[in-house]
Amino acid sequence: MAKKNHRILVVDDEQDLCEILKFNLETEGYEVETAGSAEEALTLDLTSFDLLLLDVMMGEMSGFALARKLKSEESTKDIPIIFLTARDTENDTVTGFNLGADDYISKPFSIREVLVRVRAVLRRTADSQGQSQPSVLKYQGLELNLDNKTVSIDGEQVPFTKTEFELLRTLLEEKGRVFSRQELINRIWPQDVLVLDRTVDVNITRLRKKIGRFSKCIITRLGFGYFFDA
Structure with a gap:
């Protein structure tokens, strides 16, 4: 990215x-x-x-x-x-x-x-060059461990699919940046898989449900896409 x-x-x-x-x-x-x-x-x-x-x-x-x-x-x-x-x-x-x-x-x-x-x-x-990404991405009580691919909320681990994990990771790594659906498709889904915009929306909905009180941080910018508002 x-x-x-x-x-x-x-x-x-x-x-x-x-x-x-x-x-x-x-x-x-x-x-x-x-x-x-x-x-x-x-x-x-x-x-x-x-x-x-x-x-x-x-x-x-x-x-x-x-x-x-x-x-x-x-x-x-x-x-x-x-x-x-x-x-x-x-x-x-x-x-x-x-x-x-x-x-x-x-x-x-x-x-x-x-x-x-x-x-x-x-x-x-x-x-x-020793500039590798941190092994943990964190926003308040929301934490992603990039090594073991786990997500925890306020210390409690929550099960995530690979797609959900990568979606949250992308949004957290560049907080405040609006990602179009096509950008998210390009970054997260395999090249040989046909993915519709609706698929992105469905996964965002699932992601919001799983992150509880942090769901309000994932903002829809109508006509543009999604971003994480810190």
Whole structure:
């Protein structure tokens, strides 16, 4: 999930794809800039970005060449990279990972897949830098233990399904932020499962019943979605 306004740079010579990725990543809460070539990317302050999405096949300077340059410089060598490419061969994949890529996504891809991969890479990066998420999320007497996946209210453990747990976790981790139904679907349900908006509403209703006096904290913002009001 987007935390601390992670900044992402998308480098791709397909302008339409840049705009699609920018829109969807910003919807998830990230700050996003785009560049139409590796050369344009090098004019930016790359050290200000937390993640780079690089197309492999671009103009004079390829994504591989850009990554090789960045990994050779002290100031940029630790920036995580995800390659986006239409080239789906084993050699290309091996080349990408040998260059220090954190992930490799073949075109055509679903936006949902990109969002999942981005979250995973940013989470791994945070963990490796000692910035892992706390093992317990707490709001007054409402407590989620992220290690053993339990929920307790005023010291009493309450049974939760995996979906209910992840819904509450998402809302608690970013208190005050309104999540649309589609954002919640993208974050919580498996990619290969068809989920309707109504399914989200039903699970929110169940969640409210289970958290008792804290049910009033889960607010419906009509036309937008849900948020946890602390």
